[in-house]
Amino acid sequence: MQNITIKFDKLNHMGQDLLLISFPYDYDTKEYLKEFNGVRWSKELKSFYTLFSKTTTNALFQYLRKRKYYVDYEALKNSYNQKSSTSRIVRKKIGISKKPNQNVLKKIHSFKKWMRQRRYSENTINTYESMLLMFFGFHHTKGLQEIVKTDLENFNTNYILANGYSFTYQNQAINALKLFYKHQGRDITIADSLERPKKQSKLPEVLSIDEVKNFLSSISNLKHRTLLSILYACGLRIGECLNIKTKNLNLERGFTHIKSGKGRKDRYVPIPNQMCILLNKYIDAYKPVDYLFEGANGGKYSPVSARQILKRSLSTVGIKKSITLHTLRHSHATHLLESGTDIRYIQELLGHNSPKTTMIYTHVSSTSLDRIKNPFDDFTI
Incomplete structure (x- = not known):
């Protein structure tokens, strides 16, 4: 299951924007995908699909990551940037479409087992794993020992900030990297070089x-x-x-x-x-x-x-x-x-x-x- 890559793409069909979901046929993957609310199969398009929105796309991405599927959204990103560039200037964002190398993946797997032994919650384990996969996927050409301070700054600037991710997301990435490096027994001053963002003082939205x-x-x-x-x-x-x-x-x-x-x-x-x-x-x-x-x-x-x-x-x-x-x-x-x-x-x-x-x-x-x-x-x- 971990070797299956699921691709996202976007299509306007009969006046509606659809999120297309494709993958090499696998029964378990098909059944799991069908459980996601709103996903349907189209004989005409020969693809699974759901109505497109950023919220749905992000939710589906997280849903698939729970089962350790790799999601390739390069086509979706290109479609979005191409459409946006016709009406306004869009800051180029850097996506992640590569997997970390096998040695790093083994280290992340070992880290997950350690977190479970320490009784971290499943939400924290899944979040930290996702953050680490993104970070080392961003630096997929490097091994664990080759990462230096400038690599963390590059990830922070050209991925987290460039994609407009929230204070909470940035903080979670820092927490994941610090704990991971601590578990590896490496000097965590590398991770400590990532400055935490200034916390926002937002009041909660409430309904009457x-x-x-x-x-x-x-x-x-x-x-x-x-x-x-x-x-x-x-x-x-x-x-x-x-x-x-x-x-x-x-x-x-x-x-x-x-x-x-x-x-x-x-x-x-x-x-x-x-x-x-x-x-x-x-x-x-x-x-x-x-x-x-x-x-x-x-x-x-x-x-x-x-x-x-x-x-x-x-x-x-x-x-x-x-x-x-x-x-x-x-x-x-x-x-x-x-x-x-x-x-x-x-x-x-x-x-x-x-x-x-x-x-x-x-x-x-x-x-x-x-x-x-x-x-x-x-x-x-």
Whole structure:
């Protein structure tokens, strides 16, 4: 499976932009690809495809990387740059279409095994592996011992920054390289030469209570509505939600046991009465066996599918804000604060280590802002 390369390309067909997905025939690959929401087979095009968008393309890329497929998006990149250059000047971006050499791949595989032994989360392991594959794919002509400080600076400038990747992405790349070099027993001053970007002080986007009500009530599919509702009702991270097992629920007492949340911290989270009613209805209808939310073929539900559900639901009610699944958690915390809940209690519910993390919601709470008396109100002009 690791030797299969999947190619991305873009085609405008009957007025719609399609993402074409091609690969040498393999049954397991075909079945895995079909599980991704929105992917279809076209007899006319003789290719798998889905509607093209940057969000879908990135989600599909991450979905395939989970199974260690190599994705060749050179044709897609060329198509995009060619189209863009006709209307505006585009800064040339450097892509990665090569694999690291076999010796480096073995080192990365050994590093993964070490992280598992140290009980790093699967999300961290997969993220770090992806970062290392990109870095050493970028420098595919060099072996591990040949990498020098200027190679890291080149990767940072001509790949991370050139492609406009986020502060978080850049930070993850630095973390992956530092830990990898530490594991190799090499002097980590090479990785330390990568300066961390200046952290942005962005306030979280939140929905109003009416917006949450409207878009949740617009979801006709019971499973989808239950999934998005519990994210808001209990203020959960998507990973925490999808890790809930039926045995972790106690609907009679109205709580769920969140095991190994962020930072491997367990906590008990109360479930409101209306959410318990919805969960009972969902469980009666779908009868989940192990995980509360399971995929079509069993096992844990995919976060990619959850993001697509959210996107469709927001589109249905016409909400155009930049909303993610985590926005539901932000909204939950903000609405608790506005209803008078003590900030320390909110910190415990959300599983924050530091009250400083929770205090950010005081900056977006309309109740807190309304309490501020502006001296201009006493002016008579």
